[in-house]
Amino acid sequence: MGAGQASCGTDYSRYRLTPLQRLEVLAAAVGLAGAASYACYRSWPAFILLLLPASVCVPPYMRNVWRERRQRQLELQFRDAIQVISTSLSAGLSVENAIVSAGKELELMYGSDGMMCRELAHMVRQMGMNRPVEELMNSFAERTGLEEIENFARIFQIAKRSGGQLVPVIAHTVQVMDDRFAVKEEIRTLTTSRQFEQKVMNAVPFLMIVYIDSTSPGFFDIMYTTLPGRMIMTACLAVYLLACWLAKRILDISEV
Numbered sequence: 001m002g003a004g005q006a007s008c009g010t011d012y013s014r015y016r017l018t019p020l021q022r023l024e025v026l027a028a029a030v031g032l033a034g035a036a037s038y039a040c041y042r043s044w045p046a047f048i049l050l051l052l053p054a055s056v057c058v059p060p061y062m063r064n065v066w067r068e069r070r071q072r073q074l075e076l077q078f079r080d081a082i083q084v085i086s087t088s089l090s091a092g093l094s095v096e097n098a099i100v101s102a103g104k105e106l107e108l109m110y111g112s113d114g115m116m117c118r119e120l121a122h123m124v125r126q127m128g129m130n131r132p133v134e135e136l137m138n139s140f141a142e143r144t145g146l147e148e149i150e151n152f153a154r155i156f157q158i159a160k161r162s163g164g165q166l167v168p169v170i171a172h173t174v175q176v177m178d179d180r181f182a183v184k185e186e187i188r189t190l191t192t193s194r195q196f197e198q199k200v201m202n203a204v205p206f207l208m209i210v211y212i213d214s215t216s217p218g219f220f221d222i223m224y225t226t227l228p229g230r231m232i233m234t235a236c237l238a239v240y241l242l243a244c245w246l247a248k249r250i251l252d253i254s255e256v
Helices: 019-040 044-090 095-110 115-127 133-144 147-162 166-215 221-225 227-251
Strands: none
Touching (some): 019 044, 019 227, 044 095, 044 133, 044 147, 115 133, 221 227
């Protein structure tokens, strides 16, 4: 199984890059270093110096992006899973049989390679070895790194061990998760266009330099051949990177 794929036992709070993704990260680091060195220095030594921090910063950034994307998919699949479990419990099935039914239902939706399909299949196998279902649910929740799934596992464990009304507890939890999920999706929808606009704005300075170079060759030569010019371009690069970081922090409000 590829490094980016999910399987039973996967720690979803961490992400290991596949060989193809490592190539993508390397290409991104080279591209960013090349664009910065072209715009600010026009120097091969500067490209090498910029490539070093880019090679350090880009991999964890991309790893975090892919990890969050996988966690969002897992959250969606988990939401569907507990909806099926809640429906099966309401129909009179036991928790164990409800999990088996949810696994079959999700396999039709996401295929046998779906993250929750693998996790539910793992739970079924472990239940066959007499492991308590609440222990399996808690183990899964700890590996997800998602607060909502961890909260559900704690509620499920308390209700199961105390002999409480499991069906209404799970049904209420499903409703609460649906409401939170709807709010998250609305926020993501509202910020998606702004995030795209910000990506366009990030590329504008480089496009302007390319345009001026093509229409007025030599216009920026003084900035690349004199010490004051290089200092100014270095300051501009620092301000640009700070602006990109601030913009990302401002727009990174998808979690509530």
